[in-house]
């Protein structure tokens with residue numbers, strides 16, 4: 607599978623789970639925009655056979671290299687980002703993991719049990735990014751327990767291995783010169799944006815501005831019946847040139863920290 611096929615497969619899943627994805631694409635295509643992806647993000651737990659380094663294999667065999675690492679202390683997360691030096695137009699990859707040893711003993715036990723139940727049937731490391739959550743029907747009770755301590759843990763427990771979000775690279779849009787213009791357009795069209803930390807995270811001085819929709823709410827079949835919960839969101843990023851003239855390709859931890867909250871549960 608070449609890199610384009612990998613992204614197409616991830617995107618098909620992302621689009622089929624989240625109705626807003628197609629809506630945003632149609633809106634931008636109607637404006638004759640060609641969408642370029644800034645980055646694609648994944649989530650996991652820091653457990654040996656499924657951690658960030660394992661998920662990254664699918665990309666490392668296709669020319670990606672680790673370029674940055676991040677810590678989100680309050681959310682108990684660490685993350686790395688990867689870039690493809692051979693194909694400069696390829697999206698960056700952002701992979702985060704929950705440091706489960708920092709959770710309560712009770713939630714560590716829940717996650718370890720979940721992990722044990724999937725261990726025997728894990729795909730090759732290079733295929734893990736497509737694995738979804740095919741092993742279990744989640745329990746709503748467990749989802750709610752995890753959510754009390756970590757929205758991220760609860761999301762991961764239900765949605766598993768898949769693209770958590772794609773990101774429109776605003777620099778490559780023709781009709782929108784700034785992230786502010788794109789945000790205004792999306793809000794006029796009825797999309798709800800994540801306001802945690804302000805609609806725009808980051809600044810030109812930090813060389814990166816980001817915004818995101820609130821995650822689509824989707825119906826999930828739990829052991830106890832169907833419930834509607836937040837799935838994935840769409841992100842938008844505008845990047846700026848460093849003093850040396852190169853576009854900044856990294857991430858800003860304080861901004862990413864707020865972007866994570868796009869999947870938080872809201873009544």
Ligand code: NI
Nearest residue numbers: 647700773841
């Ligand atoms: Ni992102």
